[in-house]
Amino acid sequence: MGKISAPKSNREFIEACVKSGDAVRIQQEVDWDNEAGAIVRRVCELGEAAPFMENIKDYPGFSYFGAPLSTYRRMAIALGMDPSSTLPQIGAEYLKRTNSEPIAPVIIDKRDAPCKENILLGDDVDLCKLPVPLVHDGDGGRYVGTWHGVITKHPVRGDVNWGMYRQMMWDGRTMSGAVFPFSDLGKTLTDYYLPRGEGCPFATAIGLSPLAAMAACAPSPIPEPELTGMLSGEPVRLVKCETNDLEVPADAEIIIEGMILPDYKVEEGPFGEYTGYRTSPRDFRVTFRVDAITYRNNATMTISNMGVPQDEGQLLRSFSLGLELEKLLKSQGIPVTGVYMHPRSTHHMMIVGVKPTYAGIAMQIAQLAFGSKLGPWFHMVMVVDDQTDIFNWDEVYHAFCTRCNPERGIHVFKNTTGTALYPHATPHDRKYSIGSQVLFDCLWPVDWDKTNDVPTVVSFKNVYTKDIQEKVLNNWADYGFRGRK
Amino acid sequence: MANQWEVFVMDLGELAEGKELELTIRTLNPGIHKYTYQRVKAEVSGTLDKFADRLQVRMGRGQLSDRKFSIRVIEQVQRMPARYL
Numbered sequence: 001m002g003k004i005s006a007p008k009s010n011r012e013f014i015e016a017c018v019k020s021g022d023a024v025r026i027q028q029e030v031d032w033d034n035e036a037g038a039i040v041r042r043v044c045e046l047g048e049a050a051p052f053m054e055n056i057k058d059y060p061g062f063s064y065f066g067a068p069l070s071t072y073r074r075m076a077i078a079l080g081m082d083p084s085s086t087l088p089q090i091g092a093e094y095l096k097r098t099n100s101e102p103i104a105p106v107i108i109d110k111r112d113a114p115c116k117e118n119i120l121l122g123d124d125v126d127l128c129k130l131p132v133p134l135v136h137d138g139d140g141g142r143y144v145g146t147w148h149g150v151i152t153k154h155p156v157r158g159d160v161n162w163g164m165y166r167q168m169m170w171d172g173r174t175m176s177g178a179v180f181p182f183s184d185l186g187k188t189l190t191d192y193y194l195p196r197g198e199g200c201p202f203a204t205a206i207g208l209s210p211l212a213a214m215a216a217c218a219p220s221p222i223p224e225p226e227l228t229g230m231l232s233g234e235p236v237r238l239v240k241c242e243t244n245d246l247e248v249p250a251d252a253e254i255i256i257e258g259m260i261l262p263d264y265k266v267e268e269g270p271f272g273e274y275t276g277y278r279t280s281p282r283d284f285r286v287t288f289r290v291d292a293i294t295y296r297n298n299a300t301m302t303i304s305n306m307g308v309p310q311d312e313g314q315l316l317r318s319f320s321l322g323l324e325l326e327k328l329l330k331s332q333g334i335p336v337t338g339v340y341m342h343p344r345s346t347h348h349m350m351i352v353g354v355k356p357t358y359a360g361i362a363m364q365i366a367q368l369a370f371g372s373k374l375g376p377w378f379h380m381v382m383v384v385d386d387q388t389d390i391f392n393w394d395e396v397y398h399a400f401c402t403r404c405n406p407e408r409g410i411h412v413f414k415n416t417t418g419t420a421l422y423p424h425a426t427p428h429d430r431k432y433s434i435g436s437q438v439l440f441d442c443l444w445p446v447d448w449d450k451t452n453d454v455p456t457v458v459s460f461k462n463v464y465t466k467d468i469q470e471k472v473l474n475n476w477a478d479y480g481f482r483g484r485k
Numbered sequence: 486m487a488n489q490w491e492v493f494v495m496d497l498g499e500l501a502e503g504k505e506l507e508l509t510i511r512t513l514n515p516g517i518h519k520y521t522y523q524r525v526k527a528e529v530s531g532t533l534d535k536f537a538d539r540l541q542v543r544m545g546r547g548q549l550s551d552r553k554f555s556i557r558v559i560e561q562v563q564r565m566p567a568r569y570l
């Protein structure tokens with residue numbers, strides 16, 4: 001593998017984005033109370049350059065970087081690729097790097113760790129000293145964690161988890177968040193800490209390198225510090241926390257250390273979510289007590305503004321959920337030609353292309369997809385054949401509307417795992433993460449006679465001989481057509 | 486200046502008048518502590534000049550209610566167990 005030269009910190013990433021025209025520097029004062037959020041929202045809806053807001057009201061010295069990865073161009077820059085790389089190229093690179101050998105992190109000395117430039121302990125700890133934004137008007141609070149990693153460790157198994165789980169500021173020393181029971185952190189809490197009534201040490205890292213952020217929201221079974229190393233081609237630099245035994249990315253902009261309380265909860269939400277709605281109700285959720293804050297000089301807070309497409313949650317989660325499913329299906333020997341989620345589906349529909357070589361292949365795909373760790377995050381699987389271009393929605397939609405038999409092609413899975421965020425779920429199902437899912441099988445049945453029963457696709461490329469196609473294409477301009485061939 | 490507060494409710498019936506309530510409210514006073522919460526004992530009234538402080542209300546999904554209240558915060562309530570303070 002050639003040497004990867006990906007940005008190693010949020011700062012290097014901002015610099016690269018500014019240089020390529022994929023970020024704009026905003027020097028006029030921006031208010032943390034709604035204005036910054038509104039800028040980021042509009043950027044997402046227009047697919048604009050990422051805003052680097054250098055002057056924040058009430059918070060001299062701090063800055064914001066909004067919508068860090070809401071375009072494929074910025075995703076390519078994050079991976080150290082040409083910004084104009086296509087989605088299939090970016091996907092192939094992700095698969096190549098994440099199928100390589102894990103790269104373990106290295107621990108560095110505190111003196112060399114930028115995130116230790118400022119340290120707040122004891123009575124100095126106050127989250128209000130950070131420019132925590134009110135992201136959407138009407139949100140239940142200012143959100144500290146919108147593009148970040150919550151770092152924890154399973155005390156017995158020892159595995160480290162970096163997960164992107166939203167965190168709201170309740171007061172200067174308390175945060176609350178939606179940690180779903182099926183997430184890695186949710187499982188560590190229910191498996192170990194909650195039954196023992198023990199506090200779970202955590203550290204929130206904000207302003208991560210873009211690949212560490214990508215790892216923190218990727219549904220990969222590989223522990224995120226190693227995954228970050230694989231994505232960036234070199235070890236992540238970690239440094240010990242001030243108040244617990246965890247290790248945090250030394251180049252992060254802001255670190256918040258503390259303990260997850262096992263037996264006490266405060267309110268969280270509502271919040272603008274990736275589905276494009278505020279769906280999950282205000283509820284008593286996982287509560288984080290803060291013991292220390294450390295940050296770089298001139299720290300930059302990263303902000304994701306989730307809402308209608310498209311934001312980085314949709315873009316990146318569609319990307320990694322699709323590719324992780326592709327890996328899983330291939331590991332089971334299923335002849336898939338590709339897996340794709342349109343970010344505009346708010347990562348709710350998995351489109352799988354497969355060579356339909358045996359009966360029930362679509363059902364096997366759906367069972368693996370819904371039954372895997374990825375399953376709670378989408379409720380629709382659409383299976384099309386290898387002749388259908390999964391990246392071309394016109395083709396997929398045509399296959400769906402014409403080949404999916406209402407009686408035999410639609411299979412509903414009941415009583416599965418869902419999330420509190422599903423807009424279509426009942427309030428009861430949201431509360432208990434109860435889900436339901438559906439397979440749209442758009443394959444021709446294997447027991448149809450291929451010659452006489454399976455309909456022929458009537459398209460230019462399918463029904464005419466090569467000779468006729470070539471003749472028509474060569475004469476296209478001569479016929480008088482001006483558009484593309 | 487009088488304080489500005491905000492509360493989230495599912496139903497306006499949660500804001501009964503003429504009795505002491507326990508509420509989770511957040512401050513809307515300008516400054517770096519805006520939107521931080523506290524748990525309080527308080528009395529509310531639909532009559533705006535009954536108490537000095539103002540209370541605005543949001544519903545379950547953040548919708549701002551057009552009903553406005555005045556509020557008297559009697560005292561702060563500490564729900565968090567002392568061992569975590």
Ligand SMILES: Cc1cc2nc3c(=O)[nH]c(=O)nc-3n(C[C@H](O)[C@H](O)[C@H](O)COP(=O)(O)O)c2cc1C
Pocket residue numbers: 146147161162163164165166167177178179180182183184185216217218219220304306312313314317
């Ligand atoms: C912006 C953003 C916010 C997210 N918020 C949450 C959240 O609040 N709770 C949650 O369980 N997952 C959330 N996720 C999804 C997790 O980041 C995702 O499942 C990730 O893979 C963590 O996985 P793990 O639990 O397998 O480590 C969010 C993702 C993004 C991109």
Ligand SMILES: [Mn+2]
Pocket residue numbers: 161162163184220223224
């Ligand atoms: Mn994980």
